[in-house]
Amino acid sequence: MAYQCQRECYQQQFSTTVVSCIPTEQKLEVNGRKETVKGFHVVFKDAILFPEGGGQPDDRGVVNDIPVLRVTRQGADALHFVTSPLPEGCEAHMKVDWERRFDHMQQHSGQHLITAIADIEFGYKTTSWELGRQRSVIELDTPGLKPEQMEFLERTVNEKIRASVPVNVKEVSVDDPLVEQVRSRGLPDDHAGPVRIIEIEGVDSNMCCGTHVSNLSHLQAIKILGVEKGKKNKSNLIFIAGNRILQYTDQCFSVEKALTSLLKTGPEKHVEAVDKIQKSVKMLQKSNLNLLRDLAVLTAQAFKSDPKRGKLFTLHRKEGDNEFMNIIANEIGTEETLIFLTVGDEKATGLFLLAGPVEMVDSLGPRVSEMLEGKGAGKNGRYQGRANRMSRRSEVTTLLQESLELHSQQEE
Known part of the structure; x- marks a missing residue:
């Protein structure tokens, strides 16, 4: 119908x-x-x-x-x-909702036009397509497109738009000979009623149920954003048409203004400025990592050299990672000391490590994870994971102290 x-x-x-x-x-x-x-x-x-x-x-x-x-x-x-x-x-x-409808008409007719020209000029068949919320993708049966091919394709489709080529809709019966002559991927199994054919005059005839513009001039323009590698030796051509180009231009200009303000340089030097920042960040991250490692060693040595140290060592740092915690555990040693370390937000999410005698860690690890409302796993005297409620660290410390006291009593 x-x-x-x-x-x-x-x-x-x-x-x-x-x-x-x-x-x-x-x-x-x-x-x-x-x-x-x-x-x-x-x-x-x-x-x-x-x-x-x-x-x-x-x-x-x-x-x-x-x-x-x-x-x-x-x-x-x-x-x-x-x-x-x-x-x-x-x-x-x-x-x-006319804004949504007309947008879909522009993208769908744009897809028909690109598909037709890609087939006519290069022999690349369209195997599927997706009309996305921001951009659309045409899957072409080719491993890749050269830059000059994309340039030619974009130039040619926009020439057709400027020529105001009419787009006509025909309805024919299923047994009409025209059905066999037009481009099609076949009718759905539950198809009922006449067959609908979309004709871009002098360019393409295609079986289609969608809504379309009546003239290519209503597409305004088509911009091919690029091509990505697809599945099974195919290529995904990414494009936008019509009003989406205006929206995309607005977004690009807003980003350009924001970057100019942040980077204190003109648009032509944005890439260079970001590249310098990325290199600086990598150097700082490397230096920070080395400092954290040194801090972990010094923290462990300070505890070991304390004559009044007990059998429980706890520490929380906002900055740190799993490596930081494991270095401390390795330096202190876990045969006689129970170690509880956390990094991250003091009250919300972060990472935790419980290390010590195997039997105690195997018993206490899941309980610690539960108290911190997190998830963890462990073996060989180490239990670590992610916590969602760091504010309960003091409760965990109390649990560990009580467990150590009970363990000492049992040994006596």
Whole structure:
């Protein structure tokens, strides 16, 4: 079935009637997390909101002021997921989120154009594509594209845009001879109704269910951002079209201004300035690491030289890592001393190490990890891991002292 959104891609409002409304639930992204939402699948006599398909995401919009959160296709039906019921037979007024729709039209028609020119000029077939939230990716059946090929491809597609080439939509029956002549990856198993063909005049004819611009001039421009190595000896061509280019330019300029302010140098020297900073940071990190190692050795030696030292050594440092803690444990020795070391935030997250006699560490390690609300593992007298509640270090120290006293009593 061809929906109203496919017959009139530029139409933004539409009135129809409700055919069915069935309770269901859908997994949706809520505040960056997948959650199961209860609602209803509504089928209308016709639909102006496009259900996902052909590599194009679904539309968003409202029906009688009720937000439509997903639109999917099931056979000939477009299922609209809403959280409020709509009675069967009632009139429904639909409004499409036009900014999202037109963006998808630009990216999808842009993909058709790039795919066609890449095939015509280089013989590179498109094996799949993804219309992403910020940029789109076309998978080409070639191990790579040369810089001059990308330059030619971008120049040629933009020439077609400036020439205002029309884009036409045809609907034909499944047994029409034209179906066999156009570019296609085949019809889905549950396809119903006529076959839809998108024709870029003089350039390409392709079987497609998506929404498209009526003229290439509506794409405004196409920018090929680059090519990355893909799977199975293929290449991923990354591009943006239309309004996304304007948004991308705004973002790039904002970043450029911020970097100019931070680096105190013009855009032409940003890379050089960042490179110098990275080298300086590496040198400082190396020096810091050496100092931490020296500090670890000195800390251990100070404890060992203390005539009043006990059988428990505890230490917390905001700066440090696992190597810092292990150096201390190695220098002190763990045959007679129980060592509890932590690094990181004093109250929140960090790393911990419990080292000492094997039997005591095997017994106390999991309890220490639990008290710190962390995760850890150990063997051979070492138990270490990540802690999420460093504020309980004093409680751990008390536990260790009590365990040492009990151990001494048992030995006597």
